[in-house]
Amino acid sequence: MPLKRRQAVIDARWLRTGIGRYILTLLANLKQHIPDIELIGITLPQNVKTIAPYCDRVVAVDCGIYSIAEQLRLPFVNPGASVFCAPHYNIPVLRRGPMVVTVHDLTHLFMPAYAKRLSASVYAKPMLRMATARASHIVTPSNYTKEKMVEHLGSNPEKITVIPGVVDDVFHLQDKSVATETVRREYGIDRPYFLFVGSAAPHKNLERLLVAYHRLCSRRSDAPLLILAMAKDIPSHLGGTNLHKLIDHPSIRRMLAIDDAALSSLYAGATATIVPSLEEGFGLPVAESMACGTPVLCSHRASLPEAAGDAALSFDPESEEEMTDAMLKLIDSPDMVKDLIEAGLQRAALFTRDRAASAYAEVLASVLEVHA
Secondary structure, eight states: OOOOOEEEEEEOOOOSHHHHHHHHHHHHHHGGGOTTEEEEEEEOGGGHHHHGGGOSEEEEOOOOTTOHHHHHHGGGSSTTOSEEEESSSOOOTTOOSOEEEEOOOOHHHHOHHHHTSHHIIIIIHHHHHHHHHHOSEEEESOHHHHHHHHHHHOOOGGGEEEOOOOOOTTSOOOOHHHHHHHHHHHHOOOSOEEEEEEOSOGGGOHHHHHHHHHHHHHHOTTOOEEEEEESSOOOTTSSHHHHHHHHOOTTEEEEESOOHHHHHHHHHHOSEEEEOOSOOSSOHHHHHHHHTTOOEEEEOSTTHHHHHTTSSEEEOTTOHHHHHHHHHHHHTOHHHHHHHHHHHHHHHTTOOHHHHHHHHHHHHHHHHHHTO
16 A cells, blocks of 8 residues: 655745745745655635645635634644644644744844834734744744844754745846836836835834935935835834925835836846845845845845845944945945946845755755654
């Protein structure tokens, strides 16, 4: 009688934001690295067709993220599977058996802007502790996050594997003139521009970037525009009146909910991408910009030095003056721009889908071997 094929179940319900990008880029190449394992995807009904090409089987489960329903439903989807893969810390608590959990960052644990919130103390903190304790193995995108898990959660470093973020194939080197023409035609932007990709969440440090940009404009009449590529507009409760006043500037433009193809052109056409974050688990805009052949000005905090390596111009994210100086330095240094582009392309080439999928498959194999 043939042996029953081993099964890996992956929770692929959340296909938006950075976690959604993580799930899709992982799934795109994972199957070829685990040919002897049946890969079963759990997703929302509307997403079945999206993940079906990457899985042997898809189970539609209509329950939201962080919901009571997910805790009642997910433990019983293929309960006898060899391993359950959770791409975020919202694990199904009652599920039994081996589990691989991905923890992207611990921002909610130790950044004051988040740590004081009721949702952090009631949900995020206890769930993170439970997920990391319950996991057979943990995957995280940076050594920085790994160290924070050991420090703040008491995690065993030997059961944590670092698999850096992945640059999707849509982000690739483009001819600069073609990209700038695309941006001009599609968005009416006909001047050089700096690009920020992110949100107004406190750890993204947008307010300091805006202050630094205002200083740049006061010192240089030919300052590039500042384009803010954001999933959604700035809520009135974030940053208060000052943030909204700072953003109301003729050289600052917001672009909301653009798709990856458009974002790729924006990266490729930019003078530089600016990543001023105070906290990150990895820092995908760093690697994506580099892959598109655009220099990066980058905070030297958290995981960002790991993402950037020696291929970015760094600054102190709490110093608006340093940010302004970095922008000025790049504008006035064509040789530096050339060097950063070349170094960035080499750096971005490290963050491939296949490399990440191969590393994740090795984690699955080690977990299955232990629990054979």
